[in-house]
Amino acid sequence: KQYRIAVIPGDGIGKEVMPEGLRVIEAAAKKHGVAVQFDHFDFASYDYYEKHGEMMPADWKDKIGKHDAIYFGAVGWPAKIPDHISLWGSLIKFRREFDQYVNLRPVRLMPGVPSPLANRKPGDIDFWVVRENTEGEYSSVGGRMFPDTDREFVTQQTVMTRTGVDRILKFAFELAQSRPKKHLTSATKSNGISITMPYWDERVEAMARKYPKVKWDKYHIDILTANFVLHPDWFDVVVGSNLFGDILSDLGPACTGTIGIAPSGNINPEGDFPSVFEPVHGSAPDIAGQGIANPIGMIWSGAMMLEHLGEKQVADAIVGAIERTLAERTLRTRDLGGNADTTACGKAVAEMVD
Amino acid sequence: KQYRIAVIPGDGIGKEVMPEGLRVIEAAAKKHGVAVQFDHFDFASYDYYEKHGEMMPADWKDKIGKHDAIYFGAVGWPAKIPDHISLWGSLIKFRREFDQYVNLRPVRLMPGVPSPLANRKPGDIDFWVVRENTEGEYSSVGGRMFPDTDREFVTQQTVMTRTGVDRILKFAFELAQSRPKKHLTSATKSNGISITMPYWDERVEAMARKYPKVKWDKYHIDILTANFVLHPDWFDVVVGSNLFGDILSDLGPACTGTIGIAPSGNINPEGDFPSVFEPVHGSAPDIAGQGIANPIGMIWSGAMMLEHLGEKQVADAIVGAIERTLAERTLRTRDLGGNADTTACGKAVAEMVD
Numbered sequence: 180k181q182y183r184i185a186v187i188p189g190d191g192i193g194k195e196v197m198p199e200g201l202r203v204i205e206a207a208a209k210k211h212g213v214a215v216q217f218d219h220f221d222f223a224s225y226d227y228y229e230k231h232g233e234m235m236p237a238d239w240k241d242k243i244g245k246h247d248a249i250y251f252g253a254v255g256w257p258a259k260i261p262d263h264i265s266l267w268g269s270l271i272k273f274r275r276e277f278d279q280y281v282n283l284r285p286v287r288l289m290p291g292v293p294s295p296l297a298n299r300k301p302g303d304i305d306f307w308v309v310r311e312n313t314e315g316e317y318s319s320v321g322g323r324m325f326p327d328t329d330r331e332f333v334t335q336q337t338v339m340t341r342t343g344v345d346r347i348l349k350f351a352f353e354l355a356q357s358r359p360k361k362h363l364t365s366a367t368k369s370n371g372i373s374i375t376m377p378y379w380d381e382r383v384e385a386m387a388r389k390y391p392k393v394k395w396d397k398y399h400i401d402i403l404t405a406n407f408v409l410h411p412d413w414f415d416v417v418v419g420s421n422l423f424g425d426i427l428s429d430l431g432p433a434c435t436g437t438i439g440i441a442p443s444g445n446i447n448p449e450g451d452f453p454s455v456f457e458p459v460h461g462s463a464p465d466i467a468g469q470g471i472a473n474p475i476g477m478i479w480s481g482a483m484m485l486e487h488l489g490e491k492q493v494a495d496a497i498v499g500a501i502e503r504t505l506a507e508r509t510l511r512t513r514d515l516g517g518n519a520d521t522t523a524c525g526k527a528v529a530e531m532v533d
Numbered sequence: 534k535q536y537r538i539a540v541i542p543g544d545g546i547g548k549e550v551m552p553e554g555l556r557v558i559e560a561a562a563k564k565h566g567v568a569v570q571f572d573h574f575d576f577a578s579y580d581y582y583e584k585h586g587e588m589m590p591a592d593w594k595d596k597i598g599k600h601d602a603i604y605f606g607a608v609g610w611p612a613k614i615p616d617h618i619s620l621w622g623s624l625i626k627f628r629r630e631f632d633q634y635v636n637l638r639p640v641r642l643m644p645g646v647p648s649p650l651a652n653r654k655p656g657d658i659d660f661w662v663v664r665e666n667t668e669g670e671y672s673s674v675g676g677r678m679f680p681d682t683d684r685e686f687v688t689q690q691t692v693m694t695r696t697g698v699d700r701i702l703k704f705a706f707e708l709a710q711s712r713p714k715k716h717l718t719s720a721t722k723s724n725g726i727s728i729t730m731p732y733w734d735e736r737v738e739a740m741a742r743k744y745p746k747v748k749w750d751k752y753h754i755d756i757l758t759a760n761f762v763l764h765p766d767w768f769d770v771v772v773g774s775n776l777f778g779d780i781l782s783d784l785g786p787a788c789t790g791t792i793g794i795a796p797s798g799n800i801n802p803e804g805d806f807p808s809v810f811e812p813v814h815g816s817a818p819d820i821a822g823q824g825i826a827n828p829i830g831m832i833w834s835g836a837m838m839l840e841h842l843g844e845k846q847v848a849d850a851i852v853g854a855i856e857r858t859l860a861e862r863t864l865r866t867r868d869l870g871g872n873a874d875t876t877a878c879g880k881a882v883a884e885m886v887d
């Protein structure tokens with residue numbers, strides 16, 4: 180079988196880290212006798228928007244909807260184009276229209292990467308953040324009244340559906356059940372957000388009854404962020420709403436040293452649509468064009484993609500190569516205190532693959 | 534002038550740390566010739582609820598509404614009483630009905646307190662979190678439809694009014710302008726929460742025009758939490774909505790070692806109503822009754838209260854005593870690696886006051 184991957188570099192450093200991601204996937208696929216075909220697309224970028232007046236062609240779903248997965252760099256360039264056009268016209272569209280209701284991110288302290296937390300060693304921090312990726316706080320329901328007067332106000336609804344909540348919780352409980360610790364933590368704020376969050380808690384309790392082997396607990400989001408810093412070793416699988424998951428999956432990687440190495444998957448578990456794999460970092464206009472971006476987030480996202488496709492061996496080979504490259508400390512980028520450029524770092528990982 | 538303070542210990546460790554807070558205020562007030570009268574109230578507690586079937590008497594506003602300030606321990610005991618009764622029936626009622634629209638919390642790494650962040654020293658972390666305290670995500674507007682069916686959903690509105698947003702921003706810009714760095718950071722998420730958060734950004738921009746001496750920036754809440762861990766030295770005054778401020782004002786104190794020492798003020802700046810001063814920590818049922826709670830959050834909240842009342846000298850004397858007690862490392866509680874009990878720690882601070 181040959182995997183067909185849609186490749187979308189996007190904006191800024193997305194374009195710089197993508198070639199390194201492809202380089203490493205190619206190296207690993209070749210070693211393991213797996214065939215991968217890359218189809219390149221220039222849409223979902225500011226350049227495309229400038230030329231065509233829209234982020235994506237009208238038939239974007241025909242173009243990439245039948246691929247086995249989408250490998251995505253980064254999108255957005257706030258100084259040139261408002262987020263509600265760039266992000267809502269691409270990344271968030273994928274999540275919604277391809278029903279990628281799981282946003283999955285590992286939080287793992289890698290060998291050789293200094294943690295900003297005192298006295299934490301690889302092995303101390305190793306958990307997953309499972310984020311609801313289609314509804315919740317990121318709704319489009321709301322509006323403004325009495326504009327430009329003293330009575331002006333805006334409202335925006337958080338929307339949680341039983342379908343939406345239950346399916347993300349099921350995914351998270353399944354993941355927890357598959358891990359040695361079998362421990363799930365739910366992010367809530369039912370003491371302050373008095374309607375949607377108690378509902379979230381209610382569904383967690385109902386789902387927990389179906390997974391008696393999973394130990395679970397819940398924390399309000401305020402103290403949970405505190406515990407990410409104070410007790411990162413407490414966590415195994417952490418599940419949260421769209422907003423809470425968003426926060427925790429940036430804070431978690433920060434606790435492991437840099438968000439430059441963190442990968443993510445936007446997953447449609449049923450496989451009805453392709454899933455998107457992208458680094459956690461954004462397009463980073465401030466360092467774009469210098470060739471200094473850390474490609475590890477992109478490369479690791481490639482490993483997540485291969486694992487999602489069922490090629491766990493190839494995925495493990497890539498993660499192993501990342502770990503060894505980081506542990507050797509020779510070819511690392513500036514954000515990790517080294518002086519390798521993006522390409523040198525990518526090549527180093529590609530050569531490490533076994 | 535004699536200050537009249539309403540004293541409400543509340544639940545759990547609130548009752549244990551309160552006497553230490555009073556001890557230190559009394560010591561400091563005496564030294565500085567300031568007269569303080571304490572009026573004690575047993576409501577806003579589970580015990581009161583058990584006896585009377587409600588959290589507070591009907592005339593609670595008459596009882597405490599004319600005091601110069603309210604000194605509050607902690608409320609809530611989830612195993613015995615649901616949060617929506619205990620918290621919404623006391624703490625959140627105060628905030629709303631006494632229009633305490635500012636929630637103010639210092640984030641300061643104190644001498645002698647080990648930070649969970651690597652290589653951070655006192656002086657590196659010293660900023661304020663200013664939180665909107667009456668509206669935003671903590672609304673009561675919303676509901677549930679199609680209960681107990683597959684179509685079930687819940688909604689809850691975030692509500693931001695021009696009045697509510699502008700007055701908290703004004704407070705935050707004024708505070709920033711009064712500080713040497715004159716730097717304000719706004720917490721947003723306008724790339725994902727597409728109606729209320731762009732409105733927040735819009736009002737920040739409008740307010741910033743009135744404070745040309747203040748340098749300001751904004752971060753999305755996800756990367757902002759990451760930057761609290763990676764670059765806590767970047768911040769001076771951080772302003773956020775009810776929810777974002779809640780998160781940041783737990784995460785910030787966690788980065789400075791323990792939330793056991795963090796104080797907070799729920800402030801009505803106009804002085805139309807009394808303000809509430811309380812430690813950031815909650816009632817902590819898990820350690821209540823053992824006499825081991827850290828009283829410093831309560832004591833420091835007393836200093837904030839005195840500063841709010843205009844007694845800056847007395848407040849500084851208390852903060853100085855806290856700093857010296859912590860720096861000496863002899864009389865500290867368990868959460869800071871010591872073995873002093875609550876009373877011993879409180880007495881130590883009281884003796885240090887000069």
Ligand SMILES: CC(C)[C@H](C(=O)O)[C@@H](O)C(=O)O
Nearest residue numbers: 370371401609620624625779
């Ligand atoms: C107890 C809870 C409702 C409260 C809040 O979220 O406001 C607390 O976390 C706080 O920060 O004072």
Ligand SMILES: CC(C)[C@H](C(=O)O)[C@@H](O)C(=O)O
Nearest residue numbers: 255266270271425724725755
């Ligand atoms: C760019 C932004 C809309 C997005 C989000 O908040 O979902 C990003 O932060 C992410 O986590 O993928």
